[in-house]
Amino acid sequence: QSALTQPASVSGSPGQSITISCTGTSSDVGSYNLVSWYQQHPGKAPKLMIYEVSKRPSGVSNRFSGSKSGNTASLTISGLQAEDEADYYCCSYAGSSVVFGGGTKLTVL
Amino acid sequence: QITLKESGPTLVKPTQTLTLTCTFSGFSLSTSGVGVGWIRQPPGKALEWLALIYWNDDKRYSPSLKSRLTITKDTSKNQVVLTMTNMDPVDTATYYCAHRAYDFWSGYPREFDYWGQGTLVTVSS
Numbered sequence: 001q002s003a004l005t006q007p008a009s010v011s012g013s014p015g016q017s018i019t020i021s022c023t024g025t026s027s028d029v030g031s032y033n034l035v036s037w038y039q040q041h042p043g044k045a046p047k048l049m050i051y052e053v054s055k056r057p058s059g060v061s062n063r064f065s066g067s068k069s070g071n072t073a074s075l076t077i078s079g080l081q082a083e084d085e086a087d088y089y090c091c092s093y094a095g096s097s098v099v100f101g102g103g104t105k106l107t108v109l
Numbered sequence: 110q111i112t113l114k115e116s117g118p119t120l121v122k123p124t125q126t127l128t129l130t131c132t133f134s135g136f137s138l139s140t141s142g143v144g145v146g147w148i149r150q151p152p153g154k155a156l157e158w159l160a161l162i163y164w165n166d167d168k169r170y171s172p173s174l175k176s177r178l179t180i181t182k183d184t185s186k187n188q189v190v191l192t193m194t195n196m197d198p199v200d201t202a203t204y205y206c207a208h209r210a211y212d213f214w215s216g217y218p219r220e221f222d223y224w225g226q227g228t229l230v231t232v233s234s
Binding site: 001003032034036038045046047048051052057089091093096097098099100101102103 | 146148154155156157158161169170171172205217218219220221222224225226227
């Protein structure tokens with residue numbers, strides 16, 4: 001199956017909000033509420049930020065939120081902080097397999 | 110506290126078989142609902158899911174790599190092993206293992222909630 005489609009990059013100033021989209025198909029994002037989002041800083045392992053479309057693991061800031069409409073999921077980060085600068089990946093269950101997005105580099109200006 | 114750590118060769122030659130081991134603690138693969146997956150990331154590129162194994166020995170593979178991958182578990186050692194045959198320079202990547210639970214209530218697997226630090230494997234002659 002093909003990777004989920006994410007914008008290559010997004011940027012925002014401290015305090016602003018940004019949204020990263022993740023577009024799949026009716027075989028993955030559109031069929032299951034099993035989209036997760038991962039934050040990855042350079043040289044580090046990915047960190048789970050959102051699961052099951054909109055749930056936050058314990059310890060993740062409530063500035064991070066997720067949603068889904070049709071075949072597109074979204075990650076919104078409000079009140080941008082310098083520490084949010086990282087790569088973000090979406091991931092979806094796809095029947096008997098798993099598919100990741102191409103990744104989005106978030107730059108905090 | 111769940112931890113995972115990948116180990117294996119840092120350098121393999123083209124056509125060779127790669128064997129990676131994920132050693133974990135804080136959970137057991139003999140417990141219902143537990144799974145471990147492998148994900149890789151070429152330098153500067155995106156994450157790519159490779160394989161999954163569950164407590165009941167159910168195994169899942171990436172359709173595009175299925176013919177080259179084998180995932181196994183050793184519950185007594187708390188280890189999961191991934192083998193990838195016929196390695197090529199394009200397989201150069203950091204390989205991660207991660208914990209993934211199965212939700213019996215929904216009937217679906219859950220997210221990758223705990224990750225290892227990753228191990229960089231370079232394929233070169």
